[in-house]
Amino acid sequence: MAIHLVANLHFDGISARQAQAHGFADCRDMARRICETWRTRVAPEDTVWILGNVGNPVHLAGLPGRKHLVRGHLDPPAWNCLSTRRYESVCEGRFIETPGGVFYLSSEFESAPEETRVIYGRSRRPSPEGHLCVSAERIGWGPVSLEAILQSSAEVRQAA
Template identity: 30%
Template sequence: MTVFFTADTHFGDHRTINIQKRPFASVAEMDAAMIERWNSVVAPGDVVWHLGDVARRPADVPDILARLHGFKHLLRGNNDPDATLTVPGWASVGDYAELALDDRALVLCHYPFRSWNGQHKGALNLHGHSHGRLKPMPRQFDVGVDVHDFAPVTLDRLLMTRGKVR
């Protein structure tokens, strides 16, 4: 079992193509590419932490979740209404999480933090929301699809992007 992280998929949202300058001609193309890329790296038994902003319309979320591999945990983003949180298919739903992975403390939230629990003891802050437009602090990583070729990313891959972080 591998653990992945992602955020800011914004499935079904045409505005995201223009605002974030995503390289897709249509919403259908964007959604299909993100589902294909997700399933090309995530196996059915893997775990994915989605750090918010799943889809434009909550009514679309059940079909999207059914098409995506893995056990999916959601941490609410600013574009996730209550109806998205109550859709069957989430392994868990929350606003914030702390977990340990590969002997590394992780602090997860849709929003990037200026400071976080364990920051000066090596804990990492994984977030979404900024679509790659925020200069990261040490030990802080944007896991959004705009930064990671529109696919979920592993902790090892994140650490390789900037070299191992102490």
């Protein structure tokens, strides 16, 4: 049972021009790639934290994993998200305890508590030390495992 994280899926919500800028023919092509990548990385018993800006949640129905949403600025109110039955929980931010320590999950970098290691979904600036952006376009168009995140952070600390 693994934990995965992803953000900014923008299912059916991103413009064709923006999708093309990322090398996709259109929005459907981008959604198809995200779903294919998701299926190769996530098992049915895994947990997936989606850190905002899902777009059309209908795409989540056939994807494996227990899904939790940390709402982004483009996501509907929590009650509306829960009514889709696509998520086990919906929140504005969440602390999670991991083998690598405590992390705060947020849809936006700016909303993180001070002095906290943060995994977040959206930012217009580079990630500061101790913070990681899991926006789909930055992590290979699908969820990334917490194990991979912790391994990557350990390698960065060893290299310093």
